[in-house]
Amino acid sequence: MVRFILRRLLQVIPVFIGTTLLVYYMVFALPGDPIAALFGDRQPPQAVIDTLRSQYHLDEPFWVQYGLFLRNLFTFNLGNDFTGQPIAATLARVFPVTAMLAVEALIIQAVFGVAFGVFAGLRRGGWFDSTVLVASLVVIAVPTFVLGFVFQLIFGVNLGWAKPTVGASADWGNLLLPAVVLGLVSFAYVLRLTRASVSESMNADYVRTATAKGLSRPRVVLAHILRNSLIPVVTYLGANLGGLMGGAIVTEGIFNVPGVGNKLYQAVLRTEGPTIVSIVSVLVLVFVAANLLVDLLYAWLDPRIRYDQ
Amino acid sequence: MTSNNSHFVAPMDETPLLATDALKNEDAPLSLWVDAWRKLRRRPLFIMSALLIMALTVIALFPSLLSTVAPNDGCELANSEGGPSAGHPFGFTFQGCDIYSRVVHGTQASLSVGVLSVICVLIVGVTFGALAGFYGGWLDTVLARLGDIFFALPLILGALVITQLPLFRTNKSVWTVVLVISLLAWPQMARITRGAVVEVRNADFVTAARALGLSRFGTLVKHVLPNALAPVIVLATLELGVFIVAEATLSFLGIGLPEGVMSWGHDIAAAQSSIRTTPEIMLYPAAALSITVLSFIMLGDAVRDALDPKSRQR
C-alpha cells in the first residue's frame, strides 16, 4: 500500500507540471504581447503593467518564467488583482465557502445517488427503477445554469424555503439550495452508474457463491453486491470533481455565493486574465490532489489495484 | 425409485436423438448492426428521440420554415417583456425581440457546435486512441500522459483559460467554440477507443487475420476497429448532448459564441434580469435547450442498450 501511494505521488508530478505548463504556455508564450493580450481591448495603467512584468518575470527566458511561476504558485505568491487586492488573500477568504458548497454537493450526489441507484438496481425493471431512470435522464438533460434559475425561482422566490441569493451569509443551511443544484446532474449520473453496476454484480458468480454459503440476503447485498458496485462509482466521483468546479462557477454566480467560482466568474466578466490564470492553476492543483485522494480510496476498495505493476 | 442400484433407461420416444451439432435454419441471418437496429426500432425511447432529433435538424437547417420573423428584426423596446400576441406566440424579451423567432433560430448554433465538436473529437480521439491501443509502445505512453494532463483540466476551467487567448478573443465564432470543446474533450474519446481496441486486439480472429498475411495496419482497419466501435458510438451520441450543454454554458458565461450569433445560452443569460418579473422569457430558450439535450441523451441510452454485447449472447 505504501508503495502504491508513493507510485501515485510520483505519477501526479508530471501531470501537475504538464497541466500548469499547458495553462502557462497558452497565456504567456504564444505570439503577441501577453500583457496586452491579458487585458483585451482595455489599456491598463502603466503601474499595473510593470507589476505584472515583474510578477511573471516576462523578461526572462520561458523556462525561467515558468519555474518562477511554479515557485510563486507553491508559495501562494499569486500577485494582485486589478483592484490591487492580493489574489492569495482573496482565495484564502473565499476558498472555505466553495469547499463547503462542494462537500455538500458531493454528499448529496454520493449518498442519494448511491441509495437510489442501489434500490433501482436490486429491483431492475420494477416501477421504482423505471420512474427513476426516466427522471434521471431529464435531470441530466437540464443544464446546471437552467436548473439554478428554476430552483432559485421556485424554492427561493415563490416558495421562500431558502434564500434566493446567499451573499455574505454563507453557512451549511444557506448553501443547501445551491449545493442541490450543483450536485443534481452528477446525482443522476451516479444513480445510473450505481444501478448498472449493482445489477451487473448481482449476476456475478461470487454473489451466487456467497448465497450458496448460507449468508442472509442483507449480508450478500452489503458485503458482496454493494461493496463491489461502489468501485466504479468512486472512480466517477473523483473524475467528476472537475465538473463540480466548472459547475461551481455557474452556481455561485447565480446564487451570489462568495466563493472561488464566483471570483472566477467576476474575473471572466471583467476579463482579468492574470487573475483567471492564477485561480485556475490553484484549482488544478486542488483537483489533482483530490484525485489522488480518490485513487487511494479506490485502492482501498479494490485490492487488485494495489498490486498492479 | 425403489432400488438404489436399478439401471434406468428413458423410453426412446421421449427423447429422440438429434444429429450432433445440427444447424438451426429457422431465422434470417443477422449482422450485429441489423440486430441492434431491430432492437432499437422497438424502443419507445429511441423512436421519441429520433423523431425529436429529426425535427430539430429540420429546424436547424431551415429556421425560416417555422419563423418568418427574423430574430433581430423589429426589436422594439415598446414590446419589452410583452406577453404573447398574434404572430408572437411566446411574447417578447427585455429588448422587445420576438422570443419564438429567437428560440427557433438558436437551434442552428446549438446543433452545429454539438455535431462539429463530436466530429472533431471522433477524428482526433479515435485516431490516437486506436493507434495507441493497437501499437502500444511509446505512442501509448505519450498519449496516456497527455490524456492525464488534459484530464486534470476540467472543461469549463480549461475553456476559461483558452478563451482568454488573443486568438480566441478577437475571432469568436462557431469554430472557436468547436475548437475549445474538441481540444479539451478528445482525450476521453481516445481513452474509450484505446480501451476497446486493447480488448479486441488480442482476439483470435485478429491473430488469424495476421496469419493470413494481412498487414498489421490492415487488421487494425478491417478487424479491430469495426469491433471496437460500439462504445465509441455510444460515447459520441452522449457527448453530442454534453457538448450542446457546454456551448450553452460558455455562451451563458460570455466566453462562447460571439454576440451576433443566436444562441440559447446568450438568451438565457440576457433573461436573468427579467427572471423575477417575467420568468417565461428564460423558460422558452431553457426548455428548447433541455429538450434538445434530452433527445441526444435518450438516443445515447437507447443505442447503448442495443449495442450491449451481453444482450447478444445466444
Next chain:
Amino acid sequence: MRDKKMTISDVQVDEADYSGIRPLLEIRDLAITFKTSGGDVQAVRNAHLTIMPGETVAIVGESGSGKSTTALAAIGLLPNNGAVSHGQILLDGEDIAHATEKRMIELRGNTIGMVPQDPMSNLNPVWKIGYQVKETLRANGRPSGPDDVAQVLSEAGLPDAHRRAKQYPHEFSGGMRQRALIAIGLSCQPRLLIADEPTSALDVTVQRQILDHLDTMTTDLGTAVLLITHDLGLAAERADKVVVMYRGQVVEAGPSLALLQNPQHPYTKRLVESAPSLASRRIQVAREQGLEASDLLAPVAEAAASDQVLQIQDLRKVYKLRQGLGKTTAFAAVDGVSFDVKRGTTTAIVGESGSGKSTVAKMVLQLEKPTEGKILFDGVDTSLLKSSELFKFRRRVQPIFQDPYGSLDPMYNIYRTIEEPLRVHKIGDKASREKKVRELLDQVALPQSSMQRYPNELSGGQRQRVAIARALALDPEVIICDEAVSALDVLVQAQVLNLLADLQANLGLTYLFITHDLAVVRQIADHVCVMEKGKLVETGSTNNVFESPQQEYTKALLNAIPGAKLMLPPEVA
C-alpha cells in the same frame, strides 16, 4: 467419493450398506421452466435422481443439457427467471422445491454446500480469503476465529493457512483458489455437497490432486456429493452412480461401471463411444481412407512423404517481465526446444498452462520472433524470409485457434470470413472465389445456405468448422491447431476430430496439434512432444509415449487423465 479401482463387487457392497436408509436427496419428476422474452422455455423435464447419505452421484451431459440447472434447483439458486414448475426435491424427506428463502438460507452452507465451477470468478476479488471463509462460518453459527479459519483452509490442502488467509484471491493460483472454494463449501460440514464441474478450469495434474483431496475430505466427513461434469470418464471414476442428461431429460441412470460397460440409450452409447478419455486408439477412419488417398496422389505424396516439413532447432523465447520501478527480469517461455514434423502426419505438443506450447505455435506461425534457434520450413530458415516470401509462407501454413467464440470476426458473415484469405492473396475473381467458398463449406460439412450467417448464430462446433474452412482456403500444407477442440462438447469434439482426420487423409495435410488434453492426443496424433515449463521433456511416437512413458512428468500427466484407471473391456474403449 471413493478413489479406487472400481469393480462390480464394490458397488454391490455399497448397496448392502444402504439398505433400510432413507435417501438424502431425492429428485422426482422435476421440471424447471425459464421465462424468456420468447415465451416459457422448459430447461429440465422429468428429471429424477436419488442420492444416499455419503454417496457420490454424477450428472453427466453436454452444455445446455440441464445438468447444472437441476443441481442449482436443489440448493435454491435458480436464476430469477427460472422456477420449479413441476415435481419435488426431497431433502431428507422434506420437499424444498418451493421452500421459503428463509428456510433455504438455513439449509445452505451447513446442510447443502456448493463448490462452483470457475475458481477465477467465484471468489469476491475485494475480500481476503480468510474473510470469505469466516463469513461462511459465522453465517452458519460456527466458531469463526482466525484459528478456525486457518484450520478450514489447511484441511482443504492450503499450506501456511494463517498467512494465506490474509491474502486476496488475485494472489492465489487457480488451483489454490479452487482449494479455497472447496474449503468454503465444506467448512460447515454439509451433508450434501454440490460440485459443479469443480476442476474443469484447471490443469489435469492439479485437477487430479484436487479431486483426490475432495474425495478424501468427503469420505472422512461422510458427505454425499452431487458431481456435475461433462466428462464421462471423470464421472465413472469418481462416482458410485451416473445420471446421464440430454436436452433437459434424464436418459439413463445407474451404477457407474454397469452404465459404462453396457450403455442402453443411444445417446449414452454415443457418449461412451466418443469420450476421448476412454478411447485408446488413434481415429482409424482416416488412416484407412488415407491409404487410398495417397495412392491417388501418388507422385506428390510419395516424394513428399518422407521429408520433414518442419524442423524446429533449439528454439528459445525469452520475455522481459516488468518488475515495477523500471526493473525487468528475463523469463524463458520456451527454452531449447527441438523436434521435427514429418509431412502428412500429426505431431502433438502437450503441456499444461504455462508450458510454452502456444508460444511455440506462435513462433512457427511467424507471429512471434524466436529469441534464439531456428525454424526450418521445407528446409528453409524462416527467419531469413523477406516480407514477400513471408506472405507466400502464410499461404502454406495456417492456424486454427481454440476459442470458437473469439476466432471468427463477429462483424464478418461466414462467406466473407472464408473468402478473406482468397481476397488478401488476390486469388481468383469474385465468381471463382464464391465457388471455392462453396466447396470449402462442403468439405467441412456445413450447408451452403449458412454462407450469409454470422458467427453468433452458429454453435461452437460450427464456428470451428468455419475456422477450418478458412484455414483450408489457401490450400495450405501445414495446419497449426492451437487447442482447436478444447472448448467443445464431447460429441462435437469427436465430430471435429474426425473431420480433421478425414481432411488430413484426403488432402495430405500436416498437423501440429497444440493441446493440454492427452486423451485427445491419443485420438489424433502420430507423434507427441511433452512440454513442461518451456522445456521439452519427452518426445516419441504416440504409442510409445502412452504405453511406456519415460519421464515422471509424462507419467503424472497420463495418470491424471480422468478414467485412466478404469478397467474397461477393449470393445467399449
